[in-house]
Amino acid sequence: MSELSVNHLLGIKYITKEDIELIFETADQFKEVINRPIKKVPSLRDITIANLFFENSTRTRLSFELAEKRLSADVINFSASSSSVKKGETLVDTVNNILSMKVDIVVMRHPNPGAGIFLSKHVDASIVNAGDGAHEHxxxxxxxxxxxxxxxxxxxxxxxxxxxxxxxxxxxxxxxxxxxxxxxxxxxxxxxxxxxxxxxxxxxxxxxxxxxxxxxxxxxxxxxxxxxxxxxxxxxxxxxxxxxxxxxxxxxxxxxxxxxxxxxxxxxxxxxxxxxxxxxxxxxxxxxxENGVAIRMAVIYLLASKIKRDDSN
Amino acid sequence: MSQKVLLNSTEVNITLHRLACQLLENHTSFHNTVLIGMQPRGIFLARRLATMLEDVYKVNNLHLGHLDITFYRDDFRRSDKPLAANQTEINFIVEDKRVVLIDDVLFTGRSIRAALTALQSYGRPESVELLTLIDRRFSRHLPIQPDYRGRQVDAINNEKVKVCWLENDGEDAVYLINN
Missing domain, CATH: 3.40.50.1370 (Aspartate/ornithine carbamoyltransferase)
Structure with missing residues (x-):
């Protein structure tokens, strides 16, 4: 077994013990990677990730961003304080606008519990919950x-x-x-x-x-x-x-x-x-x-490996 | 499914001795040389050669590492099977060293391409050589050739070469499997 049972990481409640163990085993390898002289691997060269932070965060956002960059993914950052959310745009609209720029994975922190679950039902991307209200992290x-x-x-x-x-x-x-x-x-x-x-x-x-x-x-x-x-x-x-x-x-x-x-x-x-x-x-x-970066690399790597390539266009 | 023995245990042993001697010819004392076995199957060959060089040919302070190339492969999200990572263990500096990459079978050359990229993460080696037990010629996708080869094999694409090691598979042997 070397694949996650889920396409999104919305909460621990929705994943299995085997998933957690797989994430840990993968993180072991990434921990070795981030202690090398050159701390970067080219695995996710063709993946684009949007970090959407509708709530303040320093550590988690930096950790995710670093994890994504160490995997060679392209990263865009978005924080609610400087966005159209202030102008009244809905969550689904905001995210769909971002996805139309061809984003594969969305990492989201949101003040409302269940925001990630809601989003996963309405948009076509892998969602990683980076904290939703008082629900899960x-x-x-x-x-x-x-x-x-x-x-x-x-x-x-x-x-x-x-x-x-x-x-x-x-x-x-x-x-x-x-x-x-x-x-x-x-x-x-x-x-x-x-x-x-x-x-x-x-x-x-x-x-x-x-x-x-x-x-x-x-x-x-x-x-x-x-x-x-x-x-x-x-x-x-x-x-x-x-x-x-x-x-x-x-x-x-x-x-x-x-x-x-x-x-x-x-x-x-x-x-x-x-x-x-x-x-x-x-x-x-x-x-x-330190482990946060390795764990987030593992989560993103394993989710990205489940995204099917579209070679038709 | 049929299988044919390419090398039996005696022949594997003779070939290992020859490869060890060829390494000795080029690296003499191994003071600036490191052996790196490629995960998952190349590590058995690398360990065998290292043990042989130390025990039979009395080479001291031999550096042996394992390299996993999963995160450097060019078929991420292209193959149906998910790519599971193995352990990388390189406890020495590769900078300015003469590296010998060791793998059991050289087929398309793509793993070696990935290994060359992966190796760069550990520094800039003085040189990199390639040693393989089996060289499946005429099947390369990339311009990569071994510097030391155990046996050259002409295998067509749906045939598979399987290398067995005593410590892992219960016997030393190389098979050509036809599906």
């Missing part, structure tokens, strides 16, 4: 699991805690799907107000005490508090949040084991983790960023 979950696999050898059987703002997090949902598919045990930890009501339906445990959570886990994935998505107050103050759910070096040192610390970025230093934790050996935050 599949490539982030893939690179998180890939980083765990790289550090601990495998994901199966590991205990992973996701700490912080679960309610507004697309990273959390995608991570839960991916980790469970790969056989990890997942719990979430955070203030009750930031944990979705029906989280147990996903088979995820809830822990409200951070120390107990860290004691249980092998890996802690620290999420950012997404102030921009909060229309009401979910906790009394940032200081109180930090006191209860912020990870400090002294807290980690007081445990009788070494917990791996991950963070999807951007970090609010001093809020969810302190600086000395972010910069410690236990943190694999920068490995996650």
């Amino acid at each position: 599949p490539t982030q979950a893939l690179l998180d699991c890939y980083s765990i696999r790289e550090r601990l050898g495998s994901v199966a059987g590991k205990n992973v805690i996701i700490v912080g703002d679960i309610l507004h997090s697309r990273v959390a949902l995608s991570n839960i799907y991916a980790l469970q598919t790969l056989g990890a045990n997942v719990k979430v930890c955070g203030p009750k107000s930031l944990i979705p009501k029906y989280i147990h339906k996903l088979g995820v445990g809830v822990e409200t005490n951070l120390r107990a959570a860290l004691q249980w886990c092998d890996v802690a994935n620290m999420l950012r508090v997404q102030n921009e998505r909060m229309d009401i107050s979910y906790f009394p103050s940032t200081r109180e949040y930090t006191q209860q759910y912020g990870v400090t070096k002294s807290l980690l040192d007081s445990l009788d084991k070494e917990v791996i610390i991950m963070h999807p970025g951007p970090i609010n230093r001093g809020v969810e983790i302190t600086s000395d934790v972010a910069d410690s050996k236990q943190a694999i935050i920068l490995n996650q960023v």
